[in-house]
Amino acid sequence: MxxxxxxxxxxxxxxxxxxxxxxxxxxxxxxxxxxxxxxxxxxxxxxxxxxxxxxxxxxxxxxxxxxxxxxxxxxxxxxxxxxxxMGGHQEGINLSAKPSIILIAGLQGSGKTTFSGKLANFLKKKKNKNPLLVACDVYRPAAIDQLKVLGSQIGVPVYTEQENLNPVQIAEHAIEHAKQNQQDVIIIDTAGRLAIDEQMMNEIRNVHQFVKPSETLFVVDSMTGQDAVNTAKSFNDVLDYNGVVLTKLDGDTRGGAALTIRTVVEKPIKFISTGEKMDTLEIFYPERMADRILGMGDVVSLVEKAQEQFDEEEAKKLHKKIAKNEFGFDDFLKQIQQIKKMGNMKDLLGMLPGVGKAIKDVDINDDAFKHIEAIIQSMTPEERRKPSLINISRKQRIAKGAGRKLEDINALMKQFEQMGKMMKMMQGPQGKQLMNMMSKGMPGMGGGFPGMGK
Known part of the structure; x- marks a missing residue:
């Protein structure tokens, strides 16, 4: 971005x-x-x-x-x-009411419905909430279907009324439904238009006045630049919303909306959204965004992403396997899958200080792990558990099964062996000493990645 x-x-x-x-x-x-x-x-x-x-x-x-x-x-x-x-500091979301009602507004195509799903997923996983999604876009049937699909993906119920075209009544019934089912956050996805019009503004005003939301969030397509800022201002004059959400920040966006909207509208940016996956929603931190813009990286966000995928019980099992020299390709595959869940690889590397500039012209394919996964999955369960069993004939069979060359198998085996030695070393006092030195900044230690961009 x-x-x-x-x-x-x-x-x-x-x-x-x-x-x-x-x-x-x-x-x-x-x-x-x-x-x-x-x-x-x-x-x-x-x-x-x-x-x-x-x-x-x-x-x-x-x-x-x-x-x-x-x-x-x-x-x-x-x-x-x-x-x-960009606002100076991070602004939180108000969830003090029981239930909390969050009204989502914006133009059609801005990403409102996708954001509603992402927000429900965020509140469920990170805030331990029991959300309800409400389909109040009565003009676009696809929006209702889309919300149902998103709800099923993240395990969040969706309230709909197929025959009712009155969004105020739908919202009223949804609130009662949520109270009866102990749902503590109600996320209302409202209708959008291709442009601002009086009918649209009256409708969203009526819903807003009736439900009296604890949070009203305006969703902006950041790719529309200053048009997004002008639209945000028009909506704010009607709704006096609490915050802004910037979507599609992974697209071909120049960033002007993010830098301008806070000053023009005088409302904080609360979330930024990238991609279509349900876990690609981030709280907006002005200082971290300034770090990214100036190429300083964003290590804090990177660590938070890693912690989200961290499983303490799995980590304990892994620690024991490394100590007993039992770390196998199944464990290696799990580590790869955890990294993939963290998001786009180029964006992740760009969060490391100095790395973003170094890889800006390097094409890093998100499918870079595919050939490694194919090789590991071509091994027998016994081979994955005990890599030492893999001799030349087994390598040839694995290469054929994965559609790779023998050199690829040899390279992976060598990397796996080196990684095993390093992980073993990090278990002992020398590893702790090295980590301590790295955290303080060891002279001469570069941030490069072997093979990057070759």
């Missing part, structure tokens, strides 16, 4: 970092390039102008000209301004 903006800001800041002598003139030039990068990313011109004016004032006011590391100081100033522009 924000690849184009990230590249242009990086070039603007590198320009001043590479100067032997810093002056007011090249500070002004750098600020001009930053403003151009923001405008190119579809940030409102006035917002971009105000931000860069503050950056320039702070840069000169903090003696960037005499600083030992002027480039780093400029980067920090830009980072802090981006954080402030």
């Amino acid at each position: 924000f690849n184009s903006l990230q590249d242009k800001l990086d070039k603007a800041l590198q320009n001043i970092q590479g100067r032997g002598k810093i002056s007011e003139i090249n500070v002004a030039e750098t600020v001009k390039e930053i403003r151009r990068a923001l405008v190119d990313a579809d940030v409102n011109f006035k917002v971009a102008k105000d931000l860069t004016k503050r950056v320039q004032d702070k840069a000169l006011g903090q003696n960037v000209l005499t600083s030992i590391t002027p480039g780093q100081l400029m980067t920090k100033i830009v980072h802090d301004e981006l954080v402030d522009l």
Whole structure:
């Protein structure tokens, strides 16, 4: 996300970092390039102008000209301004009411229905809630069917009334249904239009006034740029909603909506959504997003994603197997599947500081693990448990079954052996010492990945 903006800001800041002598003139030039990068990313011109004016004032006011590391100081100033522009801090979702009612609004095609499913999944898994999805888009039958499909995928019930075309009545009946069935969060998916019209606004206003939601969230397609900001403003004039959701941030988006919407509408961005999978919903943290935009990575979010897939009991079993030298290909396959659940591989690697820039032009296929899985699945259960059994004839059979070359089998066996040795080493005091040194930052240790981009 924000690849184009990230590249242009990086070039603007590198320009001043590479100067032997810093002056007011090249500070002004750098600020001009930053403003151009923001405008190119579809940030409102006035917002971009105000931000860069503050950056320039702070840069000169903090003696960037005499600083030992002027480039780093400029980067920090830009980072802090981006954080402030996007709201400064993370805003939570209000779930204090019993039941809590969340009204979802937005134009047709913005991703409202998919977001409703993702939010239900998020609240169920991470907040231990018992949600109910409510289909109040009475004009688009496909929306009702889509919500039913999403509900079945995540194990969340969906309330529908096929013959009733009155969304206020549907919402009323759904609330009663939720109270009777001990459902503590009601997520109401409302109708959208291709453009704002009076009928649409009256309908969403009536639903809003009747249900009195604890949260009203406006869903914005971030690929529509400043049009998304204008639409958000029009809806806010009618609904006075609590927060914004940015969808499709994995698409060809320039990022302007994310950077502008908080300032123009004065409402926080609460969630960002990428992809169609139900677990691709993230809480919006302005500081983490600023880190990503400036290529600093987002290790905290990466660790959180890893923790979501972490199974404590499995980890204990794995620890025992490694200690007994019983780590096999079945265990290896489980680790691969856990990594895959974390999301898009390129996005995950991009969360590591410095790696995002290094791999921006590298094509990392999400199917990169497929040939490894095919090789492992071509082994017999005994071979997966005891890799030492795999001799040359078995390798030839496995290669044929997986549709791979013998060299691929040999390479995987070698990597598996090296990984086993490393995991064994990490079990002992030397491993703990190494991890401690890495956490403090060992001189000369790079963040590269063997074979990356070859």
